[in-house]
Amino acid sequence: MRGAILHAPRDVRVEQREDPKIEQATDVIIRLAATCVCGSDLWPYRGIEPVGGPAPMGHEYAGIVEETGRDVRDIKPGQFVIGSFFASDNTCEICQAGYQTSCLHRQPVGAIGTQAEYARIPLADGTLVATPDVPSDDLVPSLLAASDVLGTGWFGAVAADVQPGKTVAVVGDGAVGLLAVLAANQLGAGRIIAMSRHEPRQKLALEFGATDIVTERGDAGVAAVKELTGGLGAHSVIEAVGTQESMMQAIRSARPGGHVGYVGVAHDVELPGQELFFSHAHLHGGPAPVRRFLPELIDLICARAIDPGRVFDLTLPLDQAAEGYRAMDERRAIKTLLRP
Numbered sequence: 001m002r003g004a005i006l007h008a009p010r011d012v013r014v015e016q017r018e019d020p021k022i023e024q025a026t027d028v029i030i031r032l033a034a035t036c037v038c039g040s041d042l043w044p045y046r047g048i049e050p051v052g053g054p055a056p057m058g059h060e061y062a063g064i065v066e067e068t069g070r071d072v073r074d075i076k077p078g079q080f081v082i083g084s085f086f087a088s089d090n091t092c093e094i095c096q097a098g099y100q101t102s103c104l105h106r107q108p109v110g111a112i113g114t115q116a117e118y119a120r121i122p123l124a125d126g127t128l129v130a131t132p133d134v135p136s137d138d139l140v141p142s143l144l145a146a147s148d149v150l151g152t153g154w155f156g157a158v159a160a161d162v163q164p165g166k167t168v169a170v171v172g173d174g175a176v177g178l179l180a181v182l183a184a185n186q187l188g189a190g191r192i193i194a195m196s197r198h199e200p201r202q203k204l205a206l207e208f209g210a211t212d213i214v215t216e217r218g219d220a221g222v223a224a225v226k227e228l229t230g231g232l233g234a235h236s237v238i239e240a241v242g243t244q245e246s247m248m249q250a251i252r253s254a255r256p257g258g259h260v261g262y263v264g265v266a267h268d269v270e271l272p273g274q275e276l277f278f279s280h281a282h283l284h285g286g287p288a289p290v291r292r293f294l295p296e297l298i299d300l301i302c303a304r305a306i307d308p309g310r311v312f313d314l315t316l317p318l319d320q321a322a323e324g325y326r327a328m329d330e331r332r333a334i335k336t337l338l339r340p
């Protein structure tokens with residue numbers, strides 16, 4: 001099969017890879033209908049995370065089940081399925097509490113690499129959710145978005161305790177931040193402040209339900225949110241970047257007693273204890289347990305109540321994955337969808 005391999009920073013090639021096989025009795029093999037490049041793929045692509053030799057890339061996936069291991073009971077060949085970036089059994093005590101990305105038996109799908117024609121998905125019955133029917137092609141981008149960016153934005157909103165009628169601020173205008181706006185809107189937020197300085201992203205944020213745009217960052221961004229909220233700060237803040245500046249911007253944009261949901265993968269973030277102590281902020285976040293939300297998100301997408309696939313503003317054949325990475329790296333694209 002063909003698949004994307006990262007050889008060194010900024011060196012992604014689509015090459016011949018070995019076809020995946022069933023390794024454990026709980027595995028399935030899927031044929032990818034679509035896959036995509038994640039903002040987090042840019043950390044190794046840019047060399048900020050070390051690249052230890054040729055690495056298969058990709059952890060977002062939606063596709064058709066081709067083959068099932070002998071212990072797979074619920075997932076059947078021919079079904080269209082979506083799963084998250086960690087395989088999980090969905091039965092252990094941590095999964096049952098809704099934290100499937102910390103499953104006691106979790107397995108990273110990134111190590112398998114789904115920017116490919118086929119992928120082996122472990123713990124299939126726990127990991128995968130099937131759509132009621134094979135969806136029409138125009139729903140595929142939105143279903144793929146549920147695999148990570150939508151589920152992550154949604155968790156950000158839930159972790160930030162978004163409540164009907166309340167004010168939400170979103171730090172970060174990548175695909176996750178934009179879909180956090182969509183999630184906050186679905187959860188009934190009264191006012192949604194999107195922090196973005198890029199015109200096409202502002203436009204999409206407004207279409208997803210943002211009511212206000214703040215273009216300033218850092219302390220100026222915090223001041224702008226305070227000004228929009230009578231000096232108090234937002235009830236809920238979603239952090240979708242993962243840098244020191246974005247995390248502090250999020251915490252300082254929350255009112256005393258407010259909630260910060262942080263879903264940007266933290267890179268060299270250090271929190272000042274004394275400031276946290278006096279902030280009265282609730283902090284909750286981490287790798288989104290997307291599996292918790294998948295059934296609900298798939299229902300909303302299949303009912304055409306939400307259209308998260310609009311974050312894909314570039315679609316390329318899998319063989320042009322390198323250009324997909326470049327376009328995201330240079331911020332020419334919000335998110336690249338790859339068609340195997």
Ligand SMILES: [Zn+2]
Nearest residue numbers: 092095103104
């Ligand atoms: Zn588990």
